[in-house]
Amino acid sequence: MTDANDLRDWLLLLRTPGLGARRLREGLAVRGGARGLLAWLGRHPASLTADGRAWLDHPDEASLAGDLAWLAAADHRLLRCTDEDFPPQLEAMPDPPAALFVKGDAALLLRPQVAIVGARQAQAPGLANAARFAAALASGGLLVTSGLADGVDGAAHAAALDAGEPTVAVIGTGPDRVYPRKHHALAQRIAESGAIVSEYPPGTHALAYHFPQRNRIIAGLSLGVLVIEAGVKSGSLITARQAGEQGREVFALPGSIHNPLAEGCHALIGDGARLVQRPEEILAALAPAAMELGAELRARLERAPARPPSRRGQGVDWRQDDEYRRLLDAMGYDPAPLDALVGATGLSPGALSSMLLMLELEGEVAPLPGNRYQRVV
Known part of the structure; x- marks a missing residue:
């Protein structure tokens, strides 16, 4: 379980004006954690901006209490860069986030993902293509990730859900807000079977500069980015450029030369993006990277277990492990929600997410919509 004081320390740091993800990560590594970094900042106030010093001297306790209240929900989590199940693909980014607020199933962020992005004012053919590609890619084993925006983003999320698959929305507001407002129902569907992810704490409004920052996380989580009408x-x-800079695949759908929303895709193709016409082309192109990510996650989970190393050692044979057996016994063979497994096993959501991912990689467990899991007979 996350220590309550440590969690508050993290929230203090994440809300400190001027600190930023890069400095926060560096400070955590050098000072030995959140408490050590806070102590060091207290002794070196000149290292902070005036706003940062004012915040740490007199933090807004109501905001911190609101953060803690939001995180108290069973399906809410602060996923920190020091956590074992923090997505490893984000570490390849030049400016990775220090932490993510997640509503839904945080373990989904470890899966092979494809981003689908495009115009907010997409035309009917673009929306249809977004839905067709999202449904096929989700059914083909890739988790569809997008930004919950109007147009292509919303069509992609909805199509993945309609195909019976989860989807991830990375947003530019706090995790408790929905932008645009018309997507409230869609956001609820995403949270129930997928995950809503934000770098910003609860209560954060939509600000223009948040969205390019949001885009870098969409690109970082994904093995490739598909652009439809831009x-x-x-x-x-911006998302496509960031993906290319991070060594990810960039795909673009061509369109009519008379459609101004095709000009961005054509420019991407001219710059070296892969022209695609069918979802199968993307599945084939990303299959090697997906297999590599799966192998990396398997090795990582075996090296870094979800509970203290003193009990698990460097490698683990989960078939001989008491807690894995307890988890499987608690699951039975009927679909089981994650929060029910937390109550039945006494394990933390983070530990269970890591263990369930290991069992999924081993072919013992299958994820289901609604943040549920089921043993494979």
Whole structure:
């Protein structure tokens, strides 16, 4: 379980103006954790901006209490860069987040993902293509990730859910807010079977500069980015550029030369993005990277167990492990929600997420919509 004081220390740091993800990560590594970093900042106030010093001297206790209240929900989590199940693919980013607020199943962030992005004002053919590709890619084993925006993003999320698969939405507001407001129902569906992810604490409003920052996380989580209908100055091109800089695959759908929303895709293709016409092309292109990520996660979970090393050692044979057996016994063979497994096993959501991922990689457990899991007979 996460220590309550440590969690509060993290929230203090995440809300400190001017600190930023890069400095926070560096400080955590050098100072030995959140408490050590806070102590060091207290002794070196000149290292902070005036706003940062004012915040740490007199933090807004109501905001911190709100953060803690939000995190108290069973399906809410602060996923920290020091956690064992923090997505390893984010570490390849030049400016990875220090922590993510997650509503839903945080373990989904470890799966092979494909981002689908595009114009907010997408035309009917673009929306249809977003739905067709999202449904096929989700059914083909890739988790569809997007930004919950109007247009292509919303169509992709909805199509993945309609195909019976989870989807991940990375948003530019706090995890307790929905932007645009018209997507409240869609956001609820995503949270129930997938995950809503934010770098920003609860209560954060939609600000223009948040969305390019959000885009870098979409690109970082994904093995590849598919752009469907984008103007030449579209935010989707920012996501595609960030994906290319991170060594990810960039795919683009061609369109009519008379459609201004095809100009961004054509520019991407001219710059070296892969022209695609069918979902199978993307599945084939990303299969090697997906297998590599799966192998990396398997090795990582075996090296870094979900509970203290003194009890598990460096490698683990889960078939001989008491807690894995207790988890499987608690599951039975009927679909089991994660929060029910927490109550039945006494294990933390983070530990269970890691163990369930290990069992999924071993072919023993299958994830289901609604943040549920079922043993494979």
